[in-house]
Amino acid sequence: MGRSANSGALTESVFYILLRLHQPAHGYALMKDIARMTSGRVQLGAGSLYGALDTLEKKGWIRAMEEHPQDRKIAYLITDTGRQFFEKERIRLEEMLHNAANYTGDSL
Amino acid sequence: MKTHIKKTFLDIQKEEEWLNEQGSRGLMLTAYHSGEYVFEDMSPAEYIYKIDLPAYTGAKKRNDMAFLEEMGISVAASYGGRLYLRKNRADGPLELYSEKSHLSKQLHRANAHFFALGISQCMLALFALAQALFFAPSRGLPLWITVAIAGGLMISGSAFFLQGLRRRRKYAPEQEEARIWE
Numbered sequence: 001m002g003r004s005a006n007s008g009a010l011t012e013s014v015f016y017i018l019l020r021l022h023q024p025a026h027g028y029a030l031m032k033d034i035a036r037m038t039s040g041r042v043q044l045g046a047g048s049l050y051g052a053l054d055t056l057e058k059k060g061w062i063r064a065m066e067e068h069p070q071d072r073k074i075a076y077l078i079t080d081t082g083r084q085f086f087e088k089e090r091i092r093l094e095e096m097l098h099n100a101a102n103y104t105g106d107s108l
Numbered sequence: 109m110k111t112h113i114k115k116t117f118l119d120i121q122k123e124e125e126w127l128n129e130q131g132s133r134g135l136m137l138t139a140y141h142s143g144e145y146v147f148e149d150m151s152p153a154e155y156i157y158k159i160d161l162p163a164y165t166g167a168k169k170r171n172d173m174a175f176l177e178e179m180g181i182s183v184a185a186s187y188g189g190r191l192y193l194r195k196n197r198a199d200g201p202l203e204l205y206s207e208k209s210h211l212s213k214q215l216h217r218a219n220a221h222f223f224a225l226g227i228s229q230c231m232l233a234l235f236a237l238a239q240a241l242f243f244a245p246s247r248g249l250p251l252w253i254t255v256a257i258a259g260g261l262m263i264s265g266s267a268f269f270l271q272g273l274r275r276r277r278k279y280a281p282e283q284e285e286a287r288i289w290e
Contacts, residue, residue: 011207026178027175028178028179043206044206046181047204047205048205048210049175049179049206051207052207073178
């Protein structure tokens, strides 16, 4: 029942982080904007957000705009690699919605 | 006014509960060292606490702490791999881990010492028993004292180990639910 290992599905948190980072943002703005975008449904914890940003930066999907900013608030931005994976996920989600519409008879 | 309280906890969840009781009485944790908590009475303000066990060390840990501060969470103390985090209740909830995988890792780390204590005590008991039974020159009182100590260690070690297992089961997400929900 679980996600297959190679389905390429991103977690909801990573999806929204990558989406928001199409424009530069630092941690606090990310957390607030994602909560606002989802009407408060997706509330990222500080520890989970830091872990996700650290992993995404290591994988080269996002990059820090400035390594040592004066106010210690590091802003991040999605990279070309990140955009590719985000686009792949968007296509996967569209396929799911398309299939759901076909089988339930509802239009999108 | 500063209040010093000496207290020891084996269970991090219980320590967190106790800290939150102090926080609801307006006590702001400012330092912790070797079982001694230092609070300042800031009532009527109230504080909420979380104990984090970050996987990071060195520069990564410093960045993590700076990030938490950026998110409005104060690092009240850092001791023995634990971060004592504090937030004014008026500033909203203190949620650290929203991802199930992160939460699960955190819970495993919080309970790991029960297994470490359990296994090390059982190993020590077995070692002492083997030494006593195979190398003791006589079957006199020293042997029986060693056997009694080893028995005690074995019982205590098993209790720690079982406690670790019980807590892991208690806090682990339901397997069926985990197969359905992200």
